Amino acid sequence: MKVPEKMLARLYGAEDSGRQKRRYRDLLREYAGSFEKPQPALYVSSPGRTELGGNHTDHNNGRVLCASVSRDTVALCGPRSDNRAKLRTSALPGLFDVDLGDLQPRPEERETSHALIRGVAAGFREEGFAIGGFSAIIHSEVGIGSGLSSSASFEVLLGGILSALYNDGRVDPLAVATIARRAENEYFGKPCGLMDQAAAALGGVLALDFEEEDTPAVVRVPADFARSEYVLAVVHTGAGHEGLTDAYAAIPAEMRAAAALFGQKTLRGVSERAFRARLPEVRRRAGDRAALRALHFFAENQRVGLMAEALAAGRFDDHVRLVAASGASSAGLLQNTVPPGGSGRSQPAALALALSNEFLARAGRGACRIHGGGFAGTVQAYVHRDDFRAYSRLLTPLFGKGSVEPLRIRAEGVTPVA
Template identity: 30%
Template sequence: MLPAVPLEQMIATVKQQYSDRYQQPPTWVVSAPGRVNLIGEHTDYNDGFVMPMAIERYVVIAAGPAEGTGNTLRVSSDAMEGEITIDVDQPVPDDLPQWGIYVRGVLVEMLEAGFPCGALQATIHANVPLGGGLSSSAALEVATATMVEAAVGKSLGGPEVAKLCQRAENIHVGMPCGIMDQFSSAVCEADHLMQLDCRSLATKQVPFTNPDITVLIINTNVKRELASSAYPIRRGQCETAAKQLGVKALRDATMPMLDKMAAQIEEVVYRRARHVITENRRVEDMATALETNNWALAGELMYASHDSLRDDYEVSCDELNLLVDTAHQIGTNGGVIGSRLTGAGFGGCTVTLVETEAVEDVAKRLKQTYQTTLNIEPTLFTTRPGKGAHIAEG
């Protein structure tokens, strides 16, 4: 399994990278985590409930003032080649890489919110897996906003940062994402899962401190382009279902309401709505399960969530199904509590709750089965609930 890298070590690394590039120490260092969603998938853009946690994988940025005027950021990332310059006061250049579009979108929205970045230079160091459904893009967005907060010397606040970063992705990247990813990175607390009401943005921090239970994340290392095209299609189907049911969003619908209208609703739209309605209930039941240490129920809810995502929402794939089915076969006798896909689907990661004493054996068996069956090497790591976005220095 991939070893955990302490956040303090990542901070030391990015500071050194900054000093090497700009020949001076940074003024500010900020951090924002990726996230894994334990349960509550494709419910956030339906005003529903989700239960993510921050993972101990981060985007850290070291920054300092640069020469020049206006709102310009010179920035390099160790995950990408070269350095880019983003001038917020100028149109988007044609050659700006995708990751730069995310950063620029946040800078534009921060400027409009009264947080001009000024002239800055920065280096980015990250270990959130790219394209794995663990919100590397949201972590980059939230880290960028936190960097601007540090530079300006005032705070927008976690919930407002999350909403701003969601808006940046919706408008400037063109992805109609919900609020969960940005909210997780900005607001999650260490040693807690966060039950989030995506309509009111009310949160409930659910303690996750039991040392006998470990979160195992497995990246299939498969990411299909279908994910980006299927996302807006699924969202549109949910909006169609809500309109036909006469509710503002599927969060307001019930199964009796849906079943009553089944004959008038297209079959595929019915199944999309059924997933969202039942998934919202599973989130609420999961909170109860965790608060009462009912791990058997927690496992049942995770498997039911995966089945619904596979059959009703149709966002799973053979690679994800193999990992979840194998985990289910290992079962509680082998130390597995529950498993499901996490993220948008069509590849990416699974999240599995495992008894800590069994995690090495479970990881080995899952990796061996996956690699032998598909000839693809997965990436595995464990995590505790991490710390949300913050200014580490400066």
């Protein structure tokens, strides 16, 4: 089976295509040795994502700005005749074996990969798409806890496999994203919006408007990050998201509690002017933190449109200034830079942000913000190319080798690699 070199260059850049070719060949060797009589196989790639703007807005019918990145999850997969999904993944040990004839949620599988496999297959069947068994060897460079949404990358990959093997690759990417999100919500048991899955499924730089939650308006933003003077990077702080489900769930819940005071399900339906006029009542009935998080939503939702306009017009300095404002809002209003509870001894994301802000202030250029769900995980930074080596030298001793990672935006969402 030939590794498609031209496609590798498109997905990963010419500078990384040689390493990726070896990675794909390793998958082929492992696939051939892992399954009895393996069927003809196909490579499928699903990217990670970076959130560029709209921190915790999607779950309240808001706007987000996001992009797919070259870090991805790749499967070498083939059909099976026994209606079972059997796969091995580099992220977790053992063989995952799921009977696709039984697609009811299982409480004992919550927060496991089994739940996601079963949930994505169930979603395909519910939407009228064909499903069937498959074997797969999966390798992910979207690390768990990396802040690049390893879960969405994996879920969307499963949808890409079923689309390619049993639906001639014709399942609309947004349908794949919606199914993947539902699997994470209902089978895995984690509340989340649709941004992560949409970014992985659709690819490129996207402005998404979730006013209609399951059918968001999608605008592709013609942004060329490679031509800017800045390196877009993430800092992996080494802290995972374990034990933070309640903290993540509290953010949309508190925003919706504030919206309910105005007879609305989400803050998208609430006028900011009316909200501010009734702020004493909001404080009394929903609490101060809910009020602050609502104020973040109003500002961040408006900021997303300004960010997209700046990127599309090539006004990168304007975009970076908006990133700085987004970071300040997440830290001060949304309050998702420090994990709740505990002794307070472990606050790596807050430390990374503080040091980044100091460095960028001295440089007089650049910006940083919490990335994704927050509380732990990663920090996103825009660092001028001339400053990047010094920035990396500052943070690497604290968070480890490879912790400061430049990102490459890729144009493709989930796709067969052929």
